[in-house]
Amino acid sequence: MNRRGGRIWPLLALPGTAWLSAFFLVAFYAIVCVGLGNVTELYQPVPHWNPLDWNVGYLFQGVSDVFPGGQTWPVVVRTVLYVAIAVVLSLAIGYPVAYYAARHAGRHRGLVLTLLVLPFWISYLMRMFAWTNLLDTGGYADRVLSVLSIDSLLRSLGLLDSGGWLGGQAITVVLALVYGYVPYLILPLYASLDRIDQRLIEAARDLGAPPSGAFRRVVLPLSRPGMLGGLVLIALPMFGDYYTPDLMSGSPQTSMIGNVINGYVQGGPQKSLGAALTLLLAAGLLVLMLYYLRSLRSERYT
């Protein structure tokens, strides 16, 4: 990098960086101060802006709630389980699509990419609302799934019961999460697969590796950063999601940590507890993020 560029770019990045950090920090600090603040007898949260006044009571309560035996513990377990399954399914669905788009789509690549971006044209919420009609008993999707015997298959596996797709089924929530977030996984994955040098694969083949071997020993390791990036990208919002379980189920049996926070913050005297739980969630996600960054770094040095 030359010197001049080294001076101009930070300057150009300054407004954006300032914008992002100011607005992120202000909002985040507000949440911190509510979570570490107090509540009046009128149930109004009182943020404690001065760190010296911070009250850790709600945070402690939040912490004791999310550990085994606590009130929120079952929800934490459920959320981790749902997100883990949804992420694995997303990868299983998304990887082949990204691989195809990057390496085999040929002249259709433009079309495939357009199709991948298509879901972003309609808001997430609207698409979820559409599914509530499609999956309703007698809805188109419900009928198709029934004709294909997919519902009876799932029923025999014990994954679905007589309540219908929208009757508070865990599987509907998990599949909806996959459906909603899989495009966010595919795009970074596609970018990383696309960058893999074709010659490396050819070299592997020339040296006698069968196609599967070349994939396993060359493509897969090289796409690891993209995979991890995509996984983190979808796992983070899934952890905070509350409208997907709300729309697809609405049952307490499928409520996720986002629903708990939403419940606290929406009304009643527990807004500070909601803010404290938000902080705990953010801390958990930070660990995930750090793991991702670390694995990227070790990737770069190997």
Add this chain to the structure above:
Amino acid sequence: MHPKERPSAVTRRSLLARAGGLALTAGAGASLAGCENTTTPVAVAGAGGSGKGILGDPTAGGPVDASGIPLARRDYPVTLPRVNDQVASGAKPERGGELHVYNYADYLNPAVLKAFGKQEGVSVRVTTFQSVDEAFSKLSSGRLTFDVIFSSPDQLSRLVGRRLIQPLNFELVPNLERNAWRELHDPFYDRGPRYSVPYTVYTTGIGWRKDKLSFDPSKLDQPWDAFWEAGSARGRVGILDDSREAPGMALMRRGVTDLNTEDPALMKQALSDLQALDQRVRVKVSISEYETLPAGRMWLHQSWSGDLLNAVISYLPKGTSPEVLGYWYQAAGGPIFNDCICVGAGAEKPVIAHRFLNYLLDDKVAYDNFVGYVGYQPPLNAIDANLLFKRGIVPESLRSTVVTHEAYANGNAYLTLSSAGQQLWDSTWATFRNG
């Protein structure tokens, strides 16, 4: 916007009784105690001479909690302290400009607003809130002032405590006594009356699909049992997403008559009953029954009476007869209550605001507002049930959705709780919602 396109029309009620109202920061006392509030037995402030009333107003009185927050009950009425001044009887109406109204979304007929604006030579601007909690937060920030504020009776004590509303001059609102139900001329939650006029009335009951549900809840010995006995409708049974209504329903099923109880044992029972219900029917928690019942997605749902009317007026799919909808409410001791309207403390047009309150209590205006848009019934003598059936506005099968004046007089309501009581209800609900 057409009523059909108003998903939020009913969400306004989600926090109706929830917010707990606790007002009166009681001078400097306002102990920001976090979670460790204690409740002492309800005391009586003022009430006819002894003591200093509430907020030092000797004319105010009624039951209060430990921190001086008025806890109005039907048999223990509250006279709220007089904060701020009322407008003079002879005051001239302000001319021109805008009348600022603060209300739930889609809770006023735009045609009615337009007609009022024309009559008074002002334009009416409505700003909306999602919940009374939100409204209270924004009002108490002091940055927003409104001429007219829609609210609910359990909110009055906190609105008065923060001096956010002004006492009304009822000489400017003659329609209250002329047209409204007698019980609301001088309601127990606002003796005098001092601050409010009623807006709409509703009951909370059971809505169901007669063509889908295999039994008739209203025929059961204890109709609230319907939820627990609806195993065959698993996944299609819902209760209201409301920290008062849902546990309250479980209490009524057990025959509890005090919907404002603060007894931990009763709340524990309600929680375990709700959890048992969830095990049995995997109950849904929502406030969209005005749409999901007519659509047939839900077969049995705890409902507000206005929602069934809304369902018929706006949400019934083509080809579905209103006859498939059923509604039951507990006539003796079930929840029946009303919303109310106030004038803001910082009102720029207090006289026009009074005239607006009076206008909404006009028989014809109230009827147009109700039938033409809102779907929630105003408590006026002229709007009687028979008229609604005769005109075909409510199908005979939903006669039970009409709130009668007698039922209101005998009804029960979710009212302001003490701090500790509110915590108890909220944590009961949160525990259930977390599954």
